[in-house]
Amino acid sequence: MAQFKFQSLEVWQLSITLTDKLLDIADRLSVDKKYxxxxxxxxxxxxxxNNIAEGLGSVSSKEFAHYLNIAHRSTFENANILVVLERRKYIxxxxxxxxLEELDKLARKLTSFRKYLLK
Structure with a gap:
């Protein structure tokens, strides 16, 4: 089976594991009609x-770093959504x-990776 380069990146592996967990929550919300x-x-x-994978297809490190920045911002978006869900008693x-611990760990790794690319 073919494997794309992004699949070997630790930040992608962490993100896809977290994505699975977040999609499980979204599935629960759909069942409860919280569409x-x-x-x-x-x-x-x-x-x-998605942004990690797309960014790895970039033609330059600077462009890849841009996609990592978008992925980083998405960790904050997810954190905010989860805070709202907890306040509404959905989680x-x-x-x-x-x-939040997992998102923080991922955000830190994305920041470190981005800084490495921009050296």
Whole structure:
């Protein structure tokens, strides 16, 4: 089976694992007819790994760094959505804390990778 280069990146691997978890939450929201929340979370969750993958197809490190910046911003978007979901009692405080920890770890790794590319 063919493998794309982005699949070997640690930041992509972390992001796709987190994406799976966030999409599970979105699926739960859809079952509960919270479609707007589910739609927002689906888009924001997919944005992280999508931008890492798309960015690796760039022609320059500077362009790739731009896509990593978008992925980084998407971690913050996901964090905000999760805070709102917890405030609305759609996810637990424990879930929120766990996901925020994972998002923070990913955001830090994206920042480090971006800085490395721009050296």
């Amino acid at each position: 707007r929340f589910a739609e927002q979370l689906n888009g924001a969750a997919l944005s992280i790994s 637990s405080d424990t879930e929120l804390n766990d996901y």
